[in-house]
Every structure is written in C-alpha cells, then in structure tokens.
Amino acid sequence: AACASKKVSRDWQTVGTVTDLDKDGQLLVQKSPTFNVLVVGTSVSENLIAVDPTCTHSGCTVTWDGKGNKFACRCHGAEYNTNGQVRRGPAREPLKTYSAKIENNSVLVKQ
Ligand code: FES
Numbered sequence: 462a463a464c465a466s467k468k469v470s471r472d473w474q475t476v477g478t479v480t481d482l483d484k485d486g487q488l489l490v491q492k493s494p495t496f497n498v499l500v501v502g503t504s505v506s507e508n509l510i511a512v513d514p515t516c517t518h519s520g521c522t523v524t525w526d527g528k529g530n531k532f533a534c535r536c537h538g539a540e541y542n543t544n545g546q547v548r549r550g551p552a553r554e555p556l557k558t559y560s561a562k563i564e565n566n567s568v569l570v571k572q
Contacts, residue, residue, distance in 0.1 A: 472571070473562070473569040473570065473571045474496075474569060474570055474571070474572075475567045475568070475569055476488060476490040476492075476498055476500065476568050476569065476570050477490060477500075477567070477568045478566050478567060478568065479504045479563055479566045479567065479568060480566065481568075482500060482502065482503060482504065482563075482568050483503045483504055486501065486502065486503050486527065487499060487500060487501045487502075487525050488500040488568060489514065489522075491522075496513075496572065497513055497514055497515055497522070498511055498512070498513060498514070498559055498570050499511070499512055499513075499514035499523070499525060499532075500561050500568055500570065501525050501527075501543075502561075504563055509561035509562065509563070509568070510543050510558075510561070511558065511559035511560065511561035511570050512532065512541070512545050512556040512557065512558050512559065513556055513557035513558075513559070514532070514556070515556075515557075516534040516536065516539055516552060516556075517539075517547075517552045517553070517554035517555065517556060518534065518536070518537060518539050518550075518551050518552040518553075519536060519537070521534050521535065521536035521537075523539070523541065523556070530543060531543070531548055532545075532556065534552070537551050538550075538551070539551055539552035541555065541556050544558065545557065545558045559571060559572055
C-alpha cells in the first residue's frame with residue numbers, strides 16, 4: 462500500500478478504442494502537456510508502436526508516414542524510426558516510446 466501512488470504512473474492507461482485505431486491505422490491522443498501519445502498499428506498488427514509525438518527538436522507534433530515507415534516532423538524536417546531513434550536531423554534526441562497493447566476493445570499504453 463505504501464507504494465500505491467508510485468505505481469499509478471506506470472499503469473496501463475486506456476487511450477482509445479480498437480475501432481478508432483483500425484479506422485486510420487493510428488491513434489493520436491493528446492491528454493496533457495506531459496502525456497501525448499501516437500499509437501500506430503491495427504488490431505491485426507503483430508506489434509503496436511507508441512511514441513510521444515512531441516518532436517525533440519522544438520516541440521512540433523510529428524506525424525506517421527506509413528509508406529516511409531517513419532515519423533516525420535513538418536516543422537524542420539526531422540525524421541524518426543519506428544523505435545523513436547533519430548533518422549534525420551535537426552532533432553538529436555529520440556522520441557519517447559511507450560508500450561502499447563490491445564485488450565478487448567481498448568487500446569492501452571504504459572508510460
Ligand atoms: Fe520538429 Fe523542428 S520541431 S524538426
């Protein structure tokens with residue numbers, strides 16, 4: 462019971478429904494300045510990708526480029542791999558990544 466409050470931030474959070482995810486193959490949730498998440502995939506994907514879409518260069522929101530299999534920032538052209546690593550500058554730091562999973566009709570993310 463003593464560590465109950467610490468545990469909360471590490472718990473899985475519901476960020477949307479599988480229906481929403483499957484519609485676009487991605488789900489962007491901007492919950493708070495400190496918790497934004499972009500989930501990429503569908504209910505039939507082997508793995509869901511989840512990142513904080515806040516560009517580490519200067520804070521724009523990156524978008525998913527499915528054809529290029531990368532995240533791209535329209536502000537100054539930074540690109541990131543599916544694991545969040547920088548693929549092209551000017552960004553230097555990777556995107557924050559999250560664990561994501563599907564349970565019943567919900568998409569869940571863990572910080
Ligand atoms: Fe994304 Fe500058 S804010 S490249």
